[in-house]
Amino acid sequence: MKLGSLKSSESKDGQLCVVSRDLKTAVKATHVAASLREVMEKWSEKESALQKLYTDLNEGKASGAFAVKEEDFHSALPRTWLFADGSAFIYHIKLVRMARKAALPETLATVPLMYQGECGQFLAPTEDIPQRDFSHGTDFEGEVGVITDNVPMGVTPEEALKYIRLYVLINDVSLRGLIPEELAQGFGFFQSKPASALSPFAVTADELGAALKDGRIHLPLHVKYNGEFFGKANAGAMHFHFGQLIAHAAKTRNLAAGTVIGSGTVSNEEHGNGSSCLAEKRMIEQIEAGAIKTPFMKSGDTVEMQMLNEKGESIFGRIFQKVKAV
Amino acid sequence: MKLGSLKSSESKDGQLCVVSRDLKTAVKATHVAASLREVMEKWSEKESALQKLYTDLNEGKASGAFAVKEEDFHSALPRTWLFADGSAFIYHIKLVRMARKAALPETLATVPLMYQGECGQFLAPTEDIPQRDFSHGTDFEGEVGVITDNVPMGVTPEEALKYIRLYVLINDVSLRGLIPEELAQGFGFFQSKPASALSPFAVTADELGAALKDGRIHLPLHVKYNGEFFGKANAGAMHFHFGQLIAHAAKTRNLAAGTVIGSGTVSNEEHGNGSSCLAEKRMIEQIEAGAIKTPFMKSGDTVEMQMLNEKGESIFGRIFQKVKAV
Numbered sequence: 001m002k003l004g005s006l007k008s009s010e011s012k013d014g015q016l017c018v019v020s021r022d023l024k025t026a027v028k029a030t031h032v033a034a035s036l037r038e039v040m041e042k043w044s045e046k047e048s049a050l051q052k053l054y055t056d057l058n059e060g061k062a063s064g065a066f067a068v069k070e071e072d073f074h075s076a077l078p079r080t081w082l083f084a085d086g087s088a089f090i091y092h093i094k095l096v097r098m099a100r101k102a103a104l105p106e107t108l109a110t111v112p113l114m115y116q117g118e119c120g121q122f123l124a125p126t127e128d129i130p131q132r133d134f135s136h137g138t139d140f141e142g143e144v145g146v147i148t149d150n151v152p153m154g155v156t157p158e159e160a161l162k163y164i165r166l167y168v169l170i171n172d173v174s175l176r177g178l179i180p181e182e183l184a185q186g187f188g189f190f191q192s193k194p195a196s197a198l199s200p201f202a203v204t205a206d207e208l209g210a211a212l213k214d215g216r217i218h219l220p221l222h223v224k225y226n227g228e229f230f231g232k233a234n235a236g237a238m239h240f241h242f243g244q245l246i247a248h249a250a251k252t253r254n255l256a257a258g259t260v261i262g263s264g265t266v267s268n269e270e271h272g273n274g275s276s277c278l279a280e281k282r283m284i285e286q287i288e289a290g291a292i293k294t295p296f297m298k299s300g301d302t303v304e305m306q307m308l309n310e311k312g313e314s315i316f317g318r319i320f321q322k323v324k325a326v
Numbered sequence: 327m328k329l330g331s332l333k334s335s336e337s338k339d340g341q342l343c344v345v346s347r348d349l350k351t352a353v354k355a356t357h358v359a360a361s362l363r364e365v366m367e368k369w370s371e372k373e374s375a376l377q378k379l380y381t382d383l384n385e386g387k388a389s390g391a392f393a394v395k396e397e398d399f400h401s402a403l404p405r406t407w408l409f410a411d412g413s414a415f416i417y418h419i420k421l422v423r424m425a426r427k428a429a430l431p432e433t434l435a436t437v438p439l440m441y442q443g444e445c446g447q448f449l450a451p452t453e454d455i456p457q458r459d460f461s462h463g464t465d466f467e468g469e470v471g472v473i474t475d476n477v478p479m480g481v482t483p484e485e486a487l488k489y490i491r492l493y494v495l496i497n498d499v500s501l502r503g504l505i506p507e508e509l510a511q512g513f514g515f516f517q518s519k520p521a522s523a524l525s526p527f528a529v530t531a532d533e534l535g536a537a538l539k540d541g542r543i544h545l546p547l548h549v550k551y552n553g554e555f556f557g558k559a560n561a562g563a564m565h566f567h568f569g570q571l572i573a574h575a576a577k578t579r580n581l582a583a584g585t586v587i588g589s590g591t592v593s594n595e596e597h598g599n600g601s602s603c604l605a606e607k608r609m610i611e612q613i614e615a616g617a618i619k620t621p622f623m624k625s626g627d628t629v630e631m632q633m634l635n636e637k638g639e640s641i642f643g644r645i646f647q648k649v650k651a652v
Binding site: 012041079080081082084087102105106107111113114115116117118119120121130132136153154175178181183184185186187188189190191192194195248249251252253254256258259326 | 338367405406407408410413428431432433437439440441442443444445446447456458462479480501504507509510511512513514515516517518520521574575577578579580582584585652
């Protein structure tokens with residue numbers, strides 16, 4: 001099934017909606033739970049009622065169904081308790097570290113990189129990305145992500161896969177100009193990772209069909225930059241699968257229901273697939289042509305991300321954001 | 327006034343209570359707001375009703391007042407949207423970096439260190455600290471903290487002080503054995519910073535009286551380890567004040583109402599004041615006696631933290647936690 005959160009002046013959690021498979025119609029499900037955040041805490045109790053509503057909606061039988069306008073929807077989960085963002089595409093790590101002349105970690109292939117991102121106020125998927133200072137080097141990062149149930153501390157990677165309830169896309173906004181100085185301090189990212197956006201819709205495993213295997217989504221992430229093709233890197237190239245990322249996050253803590261785990265920037269070694277962030281494109285320009293041509297984002301630049309099923313239909317809806325000077 | 331959250335089987339946010347100045351009695355304030363998390367989002371709307379209840383309670387006139395049992399209370403704010411933990415005591419940074427033979431950041435005195443900690447499930451102040459593996463090097467860190475209102479991106483340090491609504495103590499649980507490897511990866515703390523605990527009670531500025539000045543709480547943090555004196559370092563020694571920490575956190579994002587900003591481990595250069603974490607005591611032993619004597623925590627070890635007013639009365643209640651192997 002597919003779930004979303006209508007923007008609401010009443011609650012920052014938005015209003016829970018069930019959304020049709022083709023993303024054309026939706027119906028409020030606030031009689032089942034006020035918000036998706038609440039559903040995540042009571043998944044086993046709420047799932048069947050939502051599934052029933054989804055079936056009715058797809059069959060045109062749900063009363064109160066309305067036409068979806070993407071701009072009325074917030075991030076599928078507008079705010080939550082933990083956003084643990086991994087970096088599971090090793091080619092991305094190689095390119096961005098090359099760009100900032102940083103050494104690769106010795107444990108590159110054995111221990112996932114992970115940091116805690118802003119989780120209390122995701123941007124809406126069509127919300128402007130605020131930019132205070134162009135020198136901050138505003139960049140997008142196209143990612144896939146999962147939303148978990150409660151996960152017990154010490155879970156194994158294989159067991160961890162069983163706690164995934166939903167899948168989403170993520171635009172992890174990154175301020176490249178702030179990263180080198182921040183990482184040099186030793187405490188990791190903070191100012192360089194402001195609020196990110198999730199896709200408008202989160203979907204259960206069955207919506208991904210055969211593309212979901214080995215804890216990875218084997219589909220291209222379609223990225224457009226200022227309306228032009230920018231990337232179609234396949235998300236199946238994750239070095240660490242989602243079970244490994246969840247197990248890493250849960251090594252010393254229980255994970256609260258509603259935890260979002262990000263894949264890190266989707267990245268393929270085949271340069272023909274393009275990129276899912278500007279930093280990679282810039283580094284590839286440097287490697288292939290000897291000079292960086294593409295600047296970071298400036299006010300008015302737009303990025304679009306979506307993932308399509310085998311019929312070419314959007315699975316999660318679109319992230320479509322514009323940079324706006326504030 | 328003083329506020330707390332009774333543990334509740336109904337909600338992980340607990341039940342909002344107003345607590346008397348002497349911490350002996352409390353009264354539920356769920357008719358004002360269900361939880362402190364909700365109060366933080368509507369501070370200006372809720373403050374006067376809570377203040378009235380506090381006055382009545384202190385005068386013995388609040389109906390429904392009950393005797394406080396600390397173990398019935400959760401962390402003052404059981405869960406929230408952001409825990410941005412600074413490291414504002416430079417002597418602490420010097421000692422712990424000496425301990426792991428790490429260089430001091432060049433911006434030590436000009437840019438605060440800060441990371442995002444687990445915010446979605448604080449431990450209760452009398453809850454056991456779970457320990458999966460003794461080799462993780464379990465340590466406590468006694469801190470002071472503030473809880474903010476919504477804070478606009480780009481706020482100045484002086485303006486930032488105006489958004490502080492409440493003060494708390496924090497036991498920032500740290501796994502020293504995991505820190506060197508984690509920081510070497512470059513992404514900062516994650517596994518090495520599991521769930522922390524806040525004091526049972528959060529207090530407004532007026533409860534701190536003259537001890538609150540220059541954005542710092544000028545009082546000793548009393549720490550006992552296994553029932554014995556361990557530290558009384560003065561929290562007024564913060565190099566960066568809370569306004570500077572908030573402004574650092576808000577440089578590239580708005581801060582959600584309910585954001586907890588931690589001071590980092592309270593630390594004084596006077597060794598006679600003891601320490602607020604084991605790592606410092608161990609390093610001082612190394613410096614003064616040439617060898618480390620104190621091990622990290624093992625199952626059964628206890629830590630107690632509190633801060634007293636000029637009359638010797640506890641301001642925030644006690645954090646009292648025991649390590650338990652799980």
